[in-house]
Structures are given as C-alpha cells and as structure tokens.
Amino acid sequence: MGFLEGKKILVTGVASNRSIAWGCAEAMHKQGAEIALTYQNEKLKSRVVEMASKCGSDIALPLDVGKDEDIEALFASLAKRWDGLDAIVHSIAFAPREQLEGDYVDAVTREGFATAHEISSYSFAALAKAGRAMMEGRNGALLTMSYLGAVRAVPHYNVMGVAKASLEANVRYLSASLGPQGTRVNAISAGPIRTLAAAGISDFRDMLKKVEERTPMRRNVTIEEVGNAAAFLCSDLSSGITGDVLYVDTGYHILGLG
Ligand code: NAD
Numbered sequence: 001m002g003f004l005e006g007k008k009i010l011v012t013g014v015a016s017n018r019s020i021a022w023g024c025a026e027a028m029h030k031q032g033a034e035i036a037l038t039y040q041n042e043k044l045k046s047r048v049v050e051m052a053s054k055c056g057s058d059i060a061l062p063l064d065v066g067k068d069e070d071i072e073a074l075f076a077s078l079a080k081r082w083d084g085l086d087a088i089v090h091s092i093a094f095a096p097r098e099q100l101e102g103d104y105v106d107a108v109t110r111e112g113f114a115t116a117h118e119i120s121s122y123s124f125a126a127l128a129k130a131g132r133a134m135m136e137g138r139n140g141a142l143l144t145m146s147y148l149g150a151v152r153a154v155p156h157y158n159v160m161g162v163a164k165a166s167l168e169a170n171v172r173y174l175s176a177s178l179g180p181q182g183t184r185v186n187a188i189s190a191g192p193i194r195t196l197a198a199a200g201i202s203d204f205r206d207m208l209k210k211v212e213e214r215t216p217m218r219r220n221v222t223i224e225e226v227g228n229a230a231a232f233l234c235s236d237l238s239s240g241i242t243g244d245v246l247y248v249d250t251g252y253h254i255l256g257l258g
C-alpha cells in the first residue's frame with residue numbers, strides 16, 4: 001500500500017511531461033493519492049486532461065494565478081468533486097523574459113519585479129488562503145518549488161531570485177499561520193532541470209553541464225527524484241516538518257569552491 005493512500009492532492013503547474021509538477025503528480029499517484037491537475041490556459045487544456053487521465057483522474061481545472069476569479073472558481077469546482085483536500089503542490093513561476101537576461105540592475109523594472117513576485121510568490125499565499133477551508137483539520141500539506149537563486153546571486157536569474165527569496169519567506173509565514181490548523185508548509189529547492197521554463201534561457205545547457213561536472217553526485221537531478229521528495233513532504237511520513245526548504249539538487253548547494 002502506498003504512503004499517500006486515501007489522500008486527495010491538487011497539483012498545479014503541469015505544462016508538459018517534463019514539468020516538475022508532472023514528476024510530482026506521477027510519484028504521488030504511484031503512492032496511492034487521488035490527483036487533480038490545473039492548466040494555465042486553453043492551449044494547455046487537452047494535454048493536461050490527457051495527463052490527468054494517466055494518473056487515473058478526470059479532474060483538470062483551469063487556473064491562471066494572475067486572476068482572483070480563477071482561484072475562487074478552482075476551489076468551488078474542486079469542492080463539488082471532493083469533500084476535502086489533503087495537499088496542494090504549487091509549481092508555478094513567471095517573470096517577463098527580458099528580466100532573465102543580462103545584469104540584474106540593468107534588467108530590473110518596477111513592472112518586471114511586480115509580475116515576478118505576484119505570479120511566483122503571492123500566488124502561493126493566494127492558493128493557501130483560498131484552499132484553507134477545504135484543508136482544515138486533516139493534516140494537510142502545502143508545497144512549493146524554489147531554486148538556489150533565492151539564497152545565492154545566480155547570474156541572469158535576477159528578479160526571479162528575489163521572488164524565490166520572497167517565496168521561501170512565504171513558506172515560513174504560511175507555516176506559522178496554518179500550523180495551528182494542522183497544515184504544514186514546505187518548499188523543495190530543485191537543481192536545474194530542462195523543462196519549458198528552462199527552454200530558451202540562454203546558456204541553460206552550459207549551466208546543466210557545469211552543475212554535472214561539479215555537484216557531489218556528478219549528475220543533474222530528475223523530475224522523478226523531485227516528485228518522490230514531494231510525495232514525502234505531502235505525506236504523513238513528514239509529519240514533523242514544516243516551514244522548511246528541502247534541497248533536491250544532487251548536493252550542489254553544499255559546495256563552497258565548486
Ligand atoms: P514548467 O514550464 O513545466 O512549469 C511552470 C508552470 O508555471 C507551467 O505549467 C505554467 O503553465 C505555470 N504558470 C506560469 N504562469 C502561470 C500563471 N499565471 N497561472 C498559472 N500557471 C502559471 O517548468 P518547471 O521547471 O517545471 O517549473 C515549475 C516550478 O519549478 C517553478 O516554480 C520553477 O521556478 C521551479 N523550479 C524549476 C527549476 C528548473 O530548473 N526547471 C529548478 C528549480 C525550481
């Protein structure tokens with residue numbers, strides 16, 4: 001029997017079969033969880049519907065986290081299918097493309113900063129707030145995806161790093177706020193993975209190669225590995241862990257002079 005048997009888990013951020021969110025959904029389904037997926041727009045709908053069916057689910061709902069009405073409608077729809085919710089996986093980030101190029105001070109703008117923070121950090125609190133009622137009193141878990149750029153200045157990651165620092169602080173504040181009702185809140189800080197969000201980032205290949213050469217395990221991490229850690233953090237096996245950031249990066253973050 002899987003360690004997520006009987007759990008109902010909402011997974012956001014599936015855009016392709018390379019998405020970290022997909023690694024999470026598959027790993028959680030394997031452990032016996034019931035899964036619901038969300039898709040950002042109509043273009044992604046049919047793909048996400050099909051991927052939901054691969055994890056035995058017929059629940060695929062629209063969610064653009066830039067829209068308050070989408071967030072409200074999501075939990076209203078979910079409440080019609082499920083009597084409660086055990087976990088939410090937030091696997092969403094966005095900054096305008098120009099923000100992720102060149103020098104930070106040259107690139108940053110008021111609008112780029114606001115968008116990155118709204119879509120990549122505020123949205124996690126917004127999902128926590130809207131999902132709170134359905135999660136109350138059932139040992140719930142919230143999980144989000146971060147990156148090393150939250151705590152180190154990584155070239156070109158720029159305002160996304162500042163937004164990930166906000167996201168990790170969000171994890172701590174949400175965990176203090178929701179702990180009393182039994183909801184735990186954590187993040188995984190994943191190593192670089194070739195996904196749609198990484199496509200078109202110039203030099204991403206070089207970055208993967210550099211990490212592979214230097215990291216303790218001498219290879220990059222996979223979405224299956226991130227998914228398995230995510231399954232653990234959304235399960236009762238991690239019942240004593242909240243407010244924390246778990247690095248799933250083949251050890252890269254422990255290096256000094258890599
Ligand atoms: P991905 O492109 O597969 O997933 C990103 C998701 O964000 C997509 O599904 C997209 O639809 C969604 N999204 C963007 N704007 C949205 C909006 N307004 N409303 C709803 N959804 C929106 O890429 P990924 O690498 O799987 O990214 C998932 C998470 O993992 C992100 O938070 C990213 O920062 C984080 N992460 C990625 C890496 C990496 O190297 N790929 C490393 C560490 C952390």
Ligand code: 0WE
Pocket residue numbers: 093094095096097100146147154155156157160192193196197198199201207
């Ligand atoms: O969080 C991310 C990337 C998130 C992301 C990606 C895009 C590309 C398309 C956010 N916004 C956008 N906007 C777009 O228009 N990662 C952890 C992957 C990533 O991106 C980098 C990295 C790493 C790692 C960018 C520069 C340097 C390193």
